[in-house]
Amino acid sequence: MLKINNLHASVDDKAILKGINLVVNPGEVHAIMGPNGSGKSTLASVIAGKEEYEVTEGEILLFDENIDELAAEERAHKGVFLSFQYPVEIPGVSVTNFIKTAINETRKAQGLEDMPAKDMLKLIREKSEMLEIDRKFLSRSLNEGFSGGEKKRNEIFQMAMLEPKLAILDETDSGLDIDALRIVANGVNKLKSKDNAVIIITHYQRLLDYIVPDFVHVLHDGKIVKSGGKELAHELEEKGYDWIKQEVVT
Amino acid sequence: MNKYTEDDLREELKTKEYEYGFYTDIESDTFPIGLNEEIVKAISLKKEEPEWMTEWRLEAFKAWKEMTEPEWANVHYAKPDFQAIAYYSAPKSVDPNKTLDDVDPDLLEMYKKLGISVDEQKKMNNVAMDIVVDSVSVATTFKKTLGEKGIIFMPISEAIKEHPELVRKYLGTIVPQKDNFYAALNSAVFSDGSFCYIPKGVRCPMELSTYFRINQGGTGQFERTLLIADEDSYVSYLEGCTAPSRDENQLHAAVVELIALDGAEIKYSTVQNWYPGNAEGKGGVYNFVTKRGLCEKNAKISWTQVETGSAVTWKYPSCILKGDNSVGEFYSIAVTNNYQQADTGTKMIHLGKNTKSTIISKGISAGKSQNSYRGLVKISANADNARNFSQCDSLLMGNDCGAHTFPYIEVKNKSAQIEHEATTSKIGEDQIFYCNQRGIETEKAIALIVNGFSKDVLNKLPMEFAIEAQKLLEISLEGSVG
Ligand SMILES: Nc1ncnc2c1ncn2[C@@H]1O[C@H](COP(=O)(O)OP(=O)(O)OP(=O)(O)O)[C@@H](O)[C@H]1O
Numbered sequence: 117m118l119k120i121n122n123l124h125a126s127v128d129d130k131a132i133l134k135g136i137n138l139v140v141n142p143g144e145v146h147a148i149m150g151p152n153g154s155g156k157s158t159l160a161s162v163i164a165g166k167e168e169y170e171v172t173e174g175e176i177l178l179f180d181e182n183i184d185e186l187a188a189e190e191r192a193h194k195g196v197f198l199s200f201q202y203p204v205e206i207p208g209v210s211v212t213n214f215i216k217t218a219i220n221e222t223r224k225a226q227g228l229e230d231m232p233a234k235d236m237l238k239l240i241r242e243k244s245e246m247l248e249i250d251r252k253f254l255s256r257s258l259n260e261g262f263s264g265g266e267k268k269r270n271e272i273f274q275m276a277m278l279e280p281k282l283a284i285l286d287e288t289d290s291g292l293d294i295d296a297l298r299i300v301a302n303g304v305n306k307l308k309s310k311d312n313a314v315i316i317i318t319h320y321q322r323l324l325d326y327i328v329p330d331f332v333h334v335l336h337d338g339k340i341v342k343s344g345g346k347e348l349a350h351e352l353e354e355k356g357y358d359w360i361k362q363e364v365v366t
Numbered sequence: 367m368n369k370y371t372e373d374d375l376r377e378e379l380k381t382k383e384y385e386y387g388f389y390t391d392i393e394s395d396t397f398p399i400g401l402n403e404e405i406v407k408a409i410s411l412k413k414e415e416p417e418w419m420t421e422w423r424l425e426a427f428k429a430w431k432e433m434t435e436p437e438w439a440n441v442h443y444a445k446p447d448f449q450a451i452a453y454y455s456a457p458k459s460v461d462p463n464k465t466l467d468d469v470d471p472d473l474l475e476m477y478k479k480l481g482i483s484v485d486e487q488k489k490m491n492n493v494a495m496d497i498v499v500d501s502v503s504v505a506t507t508f509k510k511t512l513g514e515k516g517i518i519f520m521p522i523s524e525a526i527k528e529h530p531e532l533v534r535k536y537l538g539t540i541v542p543q544k545d546n547f548y549a550a551l552n553s554a555v556f557s558d559g560s561f562c563y564i565p566k567g568v569r570c571p572m573e574l575s576t577y578f579r580i581n582q583g584g585t586g587q588f589e590r591t592l593l594i595a596d597e598d599s600y601v602s603y604l605e606g607c608t609a610p611s612r613d614e615n616q617l618h619a620a621v622v623e624l625i626a627l628d629g630a631e632i633k634y635s636t637v638q639n640w641y642p643g644n645a646e647g648k649g650g651v652y653n654f655v656t657k658r659g660l661c662e663k664n665a666k667i668s669w670t671q672v673e674t675g676s677a678v679t680w681k682y683p684s685c686i687l688k689g690d691n692s693v694g695e696f697y698s699i700a701v702t703n704n705y706q707q708a709d710t711g712t713k714m715i716h717l718g719k720n721t722k723s724t725i726i727s728k729g730i731s732a733g734k735s736q737n738s739y740r741g742l743v744k745i746s747a748n749a750d751n752a753r754n755f756s757q758c759d760s761l762l763m764g765n766d767c768g769a770h771t772f773p774y775i776e777v778k779n780k781s782a783q784i785e786h787e788a789t790t791s792k793i794g795e796d797q798i799f800y801c802n803q804r805g806i807e808t809e810k811a812i813a814l815i816v817n818g819f820s821k822d823v824l825n826k827l828p829m830e831f832a833i834e835a836q837k838l839l840e841i842s843l844e845g846s847v848g
């Protein structure tokens with residue numbers, strides 16, 4: 117599904133990603149961990165197509181197609197979803213209106229008619245119930261005045277509505293309380309299938325207790341310096357990153 | 367005075383010397399360019415106006431000659447040459463040979479986006495209608511319904527003849543002839559406009575819009591509107607057409623006067639989208655408008671405007687809150703793109719006790735445009751417990767445009783409560799990327815963000831109008847991001 121070869125990316129001529137290799141197959145869950153500033157969010161943004169970041173070397177293949185030339189919305193139409201580490205506010209635009217627009221724009225790109233209002237309503241009801249989101253919440257301005265946890269839950273609500281092929285969750289767990297973490301994780305698990313894949317960026321083991329990864333990667337200074345199974349996350353939780361940094365140096 | 371015949375006029379004109387060589391051919395329906403007393407008289411004559419009206423115009427013209435164009439607004443433009451304009455032109459007649467194929471394809475494309483029906487498109491371009499009967503009968507139905515309630519709604523030129531007592535009593539009482547340069551000019555030469563009277567206790571059963579759109583083919587260069595809501599009546603009036611009009615007239619100087627008598631309420635909504643000029647800032651309409659309303663006791667006037675057109679806009683719909691407990695509201699969205707300039711806002715003059723005003727202004731600037739809010743809140747000495755709330759928000763797109771806020775507050779009464787809030791924000795790359803990531807392309811994302819920003823004002827518009835206004839915002843900002 118996703119194949120990243122020797123990816124280098126920079127912003128304002130500052131190199132941030134320095135040779136990433138990663139293969140994600142349908143049905144897999146990958147966790148990416150790593151110290152602050154190591155380039156995790158940058159990797160997510162580059163996959164999603166943020167223009168500020170320049171790919172200087174290497175390539176990203178999505179379903180065997182090089183997506184270098186594709187705009188962010190085109191990648192979204194192909195099924196890429198990014199749950200933002202810092203979701204932005206859009207005053208005056210309700211959650212409902214926003215997601216409706218997102219869905220219909222995606223459908224338009226796929227040559228489909230707008231989703232009938234009735235179906236939209238049903239879908240919203242279904243997904244908001246799954247994520248235990250109060251309906252009143254959906255009429256509020258997108259992310260405006262949302263608590264940290266509410267923002268994250270709203271990101272997953274959008275993911276549930278859009279049913280992406282490849283979902284990248286950038287620190288979705290940070291800000292969620294214990295109950296919310298369980299609800300959101302269960303939501304993600306329900307959306308999982310053999311046809312889609314999830315990349316989870318996180319600092320903590322606890323989310324991975326719920327959404328069990330097939331692979332764990334450690335990103336350090338713009339490179340994946342270690343990959344392993346789910347036990348690697350436990351090891352990191354115990355020992356921190358120092359030993360890996362040591363390994364890299366030696 | 368004897369009826370001043372065309373021959374008399376011609377004769378008289380021959381005897382005078384005019385800077386721009388005046389001659390007139392009354393047979394044709396366009397007057398020669400230039401402005402002088404004779405032209406003013408000729409307009410009045412052409413419209414078969416009573417003498418008092420002619421005198422009224424002449425008074426205005428005399429005042430205008432002594433006045434100079436205001437320069438305090440934050441707009442820069444080549445001053446119109448007032449002697450290079452033709453001041454009377456009868457409404458364009460339908461050309462039976464013209465079809466929609468003769469109309470500028472750009473314009474048709476815009477209509478399509480706005481979802482304007484083919485018949486309306488024809489109407490707006492003076493193309494003969496296929497189903498004339500239909501629109502005539504619709505208009506008649508409206509007239510009947512209104513008539514039964516005693517509501518008068520007609521072109522002001524007709525009202526001058528049919529209801530002189532009303533027109534004479536109120537015309538110029540809110541915006542005097544000498545009020546300002548453009549108002550004086552309008553008073554001297556106004557071609558036509560609307561007159562509306564709602565009798566005591568009557569709630570006008572429909573938005574006075576559909577009627578307007580069917581009947582007002584092209585809006586004149588110097589429109590004059592007079593609207594009187596008698597005691598305890600209510601009316602919602604929609605002005606303007608949401609289709610972009612490419613008017614060849616460079617200068618538009620309209621005057622609108624509203625009178626809300628005791629307990630009356632007037633909602634006045636405008637969508638203005640005159641030709642803004644091209645992307646290089648060439649062409650476009652100068653829109654210099656004076657709009658003012660008077661509230662008697664317990665009366666209320668709400669101005670709602672969506673301004674997206676014109677190269678230069680100069681417009682301050684205002685309320686004089688004369689009666690105790692009266693309420694004034696101003697809700698505005700002003701969009702400027704490319705090289706457009708807008709200086710718009712309101713004046714809330716609190717004279718009565720317990721008067722209340724609300725101002726919500728949303729300015730959106732893109733391209734190389736300049737967008738200014740200019741507002742005055744004045745609380746006079748007798749206006750005990752007056753309250754005002756003002757909120758002015760500006761949204762910037764790109765780095766080459768400007769947003770400016772000029773709030774003036776004059777308070778002569780200590781019990782006044784005044785709140786003013788202002789914000790300036792920019793559509794951020796992060797907001798756009800967030801939308802893009804959800805499959806929403808940039809242009810649509812901007813429309814979404816702008817609509818969100820304007821929501822408080824859009825909500826004040828009648829439903830059907832609001833949807834059209836939204837589309838209009840979208841179209842006005844097209845191409846505003848590279
Ligand atoms: N637009 C930018 N301009 C300048 N530097 C940037 C920009 N975006 C990212 N960086 C830098 O790139 C590095 C990687 O940032 P990134 O946000 O990808 O880290 P991260 O791994 O997600 O960190 P965290 O765990 O704190 O979220 C940091 O040093 C950051 O300051």
Ligand SMILES: [Mg+2]
Binds near residue numbers: 156157158286
């Ligand atoms: Mg990050």
